[in-house]
Amino acid sequence: MFKEVQTIASQSLAWSMMPLEQWAKWTDDSHRSLQALIEQSKASQDKLFKDALDEVRFFEGQAKTVWQSSETVWQQTTEVFDVAAEAPAIESPKVVVAEAPKTATKAKTKAKTKAQKLAVPVEVLEAVIEPERHSTGKDDLTRISGVGPALEKKLNAAGFTRFDQIASLSAADIENLESTVIRFTGRIERDDWKGQAASLAANAS
Known part of the structure; x- marks a missing residue:
């Protein structure tokens, strides 16, 4: 734009020696040129302002x-913590070891008494009555905490039917059962099946 103004100024100097009619024409042309430049500049400024x-x-x-997304995430997070705070505490299952039947103990005591009367070694007689202990x-197995009726059926199908079998599980047996x-x-291991089974087996002997 400066270049065009400079050109107009040069033309003004050149036209200063011209007749009045030509001077008037040049002045009018210069005015129109300046007006066009002003309008063009204003249009450019308006466009720049609109773009900004x-x-x-x-x-x-x-x-x-x-901001709205942040508020939504914060509200959802707050609701999750509120639900977690209101949830009842989960108590660990208590291991209840019921009193084992005394049938096997009475049978063993009776056998010892008979052995003394018959002068038969106790060890021999115990070996004879040992199967009676597992006559059923x-x-x-549901007396083991963590073993329900459905799981007991699966364990029986896998060949585990007695407490002493569970108590003597090897690492390989445990891995196989769990998988x-x-x-x-x-x-x-978490529910201590082996410890529970050993205690139940000891009470049953």
């Missing part, structure tokens, strides 16, 4: 969207 305003509105909308063929029958890694 559009940018401001765009970023304002983006900021509003981010299996123990009630194929129980399908819950670490459950036997």
Whole structure:
């Protein structure tokens, strides 16, 4: 724009020696040129202002969207913590060891008495009556905390029917049971099945 003004100034100097009619014509042309430049400059400024305003509105909308998303996430997080705070505490299952039947103990005592009368070694007679202790063929494995009726059936199907079998589980047995029958890694050790079974077997002997 400065270059065009400079050109107009040069032309003004050149036309200063011209007749009045030509001077008037040149003045009118110069006025129109300057007016066009002013309008062009104003249009450019208006466009720049409009573009800047559009940018401001765009970023304002983006900021509003981010703020609303943050409020939603915060509200959802607060609701999760409220639900967790109101949830009742989960108590660990208590291991209840019921009193074992005294049938096997009475049978063993009776056998010892008979052995003394007959002068038969106690060890021999115990070996004879040992199967009586498991005359039913299996123990009630549901007395082990963590073993329900459905799981007891699976254990029986796998060949585990007595407390002494559970109490003497090897590491390989535990791994096999947890992967194929129980399908819950670490459950036997966590609930101490071996300890419970040993206690139940001892009370039954």
